[in-house]
Amino acid sequence: MTLSLSLRTPLRWLAACGLSLATLALASNAFAHATPTSRDPAPNAEVAAPSAVTIHFSEPLEPAFSKIALVDASGKPAASAASQVDAQDKKTMQLELQPLAAGRYTVQWTAVAEDGHRTKGTYAFTVK
Ligand SMILES: [Cu+2]
Structure with missing residues (x-):
């Protein structure tokens, strides 16, 4: 015992x-997870057709695994190009857009930080 x-x-x-x-x-x-520090258009913003969706992150991203997608109100992809991570600061990810029709759009982002950790999120904005 x-x-x-x-x-x-x-x-x-x-x-x-x-x-x-x-x-x-x-x-x-x-602390090393990449989280958005700014989003343009901003969540729930009402904007004229934006030329891009731009998200700044707290950490450098792995470009191969990080992306932004945009879908319209019916869930269809609304961007024809693929998103890009800024080659210099690696903390800015951008999705260039063709002129969007009026309506509500949802941004879906996935960010993989350099430590391999993945974060993701969604938010919506409206085109007037
Ligand atoms: Cu991490």
Whole structure:
């Protein structure tokens, strides 16, 4: 009984320690996730036909895995080009647009930071 207790207690401490280390690692990784710092058009904005959707991110992006898509109110793709990550700052992603018809549009973005972590989001704007 005494033996098993003395063996198990250090194991429990190890397990607890490993858990808090994992929590710490997760918390510090969260700072490296790419999140939007500005979006143009802005969420819920009413705009004249914009020439592009531009999103600035908090972290540099992996261009191969990061993208912006735009769909119209019926869910159909509304952009003919593919989005681009700015080659210099790598934190700006842009989707160039043909003139859009009036209506509501949804931006769907996926951002993969240089640490490999993926973030994604959607928001809508309206073309007058
Ligand atoms: Cu991360």
